Amino acid sequence: MFRDRTDAANRLAERLKSFKGKNPLILAIPRGAVPMGKIIADKLGGELDVVLVRKLRAPHQPELALGSVNESGWTYLADFAQLYGGSFDYLAAEKQTQLQTIRERRAQYTPIRPSINPAGRIVIVIDDGLATGATMISALHGLRAMKPAQLICAIPVSPPDTLTKVAELADEVLCLEAPPHFQAVGQFYQHFPQVDDDEVIALLRGA
Incomplete structure (x- = not known):
């Protein structure tokens, strides 16, 4: 259990301290991970930016990710997407909705x-936790195409099977906790408030 995102970020930064002084690029998935990314970037002496991805929501279950889309338009679909109402027409419309949000x-x-070019950089992608891993998969896929020197995924908590999927796309995966009984990321935080766009903008301005 983490007290809050600050606690999780501090613990991640400690595990990532081997990258201190190497000017890593910390890419946070908005919005929840951006406050964490700022803490980690400051502790490692790196730069902070965001990687824009969005989950494709299940019909009538917006918290369930049937897949995800990144800024380039590349789409990942979970193997269970059709079981939860992910028809071709629904997913096509949902993809356009999420691309508009991006x-x-x-x-x-x-x-x-302006966004920072990850080419040739040590890139550490941060989220406040993974469930299906859909958004992280899209983020890592898009970043790999930009040819970073090293691509690392760092998260506080994730189900074990999700870590297996993500590991195929990163050079290294750092996860503090991988509990087998997993319902939602928020269950592992004592305090897990929403992060709004104004806070994200303020953090990027400060960085």
């Missing part, structure tokens, strides 16, 4: 500071 967020975030 475009809106880029328009909000980019004027604060």
Whole structure:
């Protein structure tokens, strides 16, 4: 159990201390992971930016990810997508909805500071936890195409089977806790508030 995202970020930063002084690029998945990314970037002496991905929500179960889409439009679909109502037409429409959200967020975030090129960099992708792993899979897939020197996934908590999927796309996966009985990321935090766009923008401006 983590007290909050600050606690989780501090614990991750301790495990990532071998990258201190190597100017790592910390890429946080908005919005929840951005406050964590700021803490980790500061402790490691790295740079903070965001990687924009969105989950494809199940019909009538918006918290369940049937897949995800990244900023390039590449789409990942979970093998159970059709079982939960993920028809071709539904997923096509949901993909366009989420791409529009990505475009809106880029328009909000980019004027604060242009995105940082990950090519040739040590890149550490941060999230506040994984469930299906869908958004992390899309994030790592898109970043690999940009040719980072090293691609690392760092999260506080994840189910073991999700870690297996993610490990195929990263050079290294660091996960603090991998409990076998997993329902949602929030169950492993005592305090897990929503993070809004204003906070993300303020953190990127400060970075």
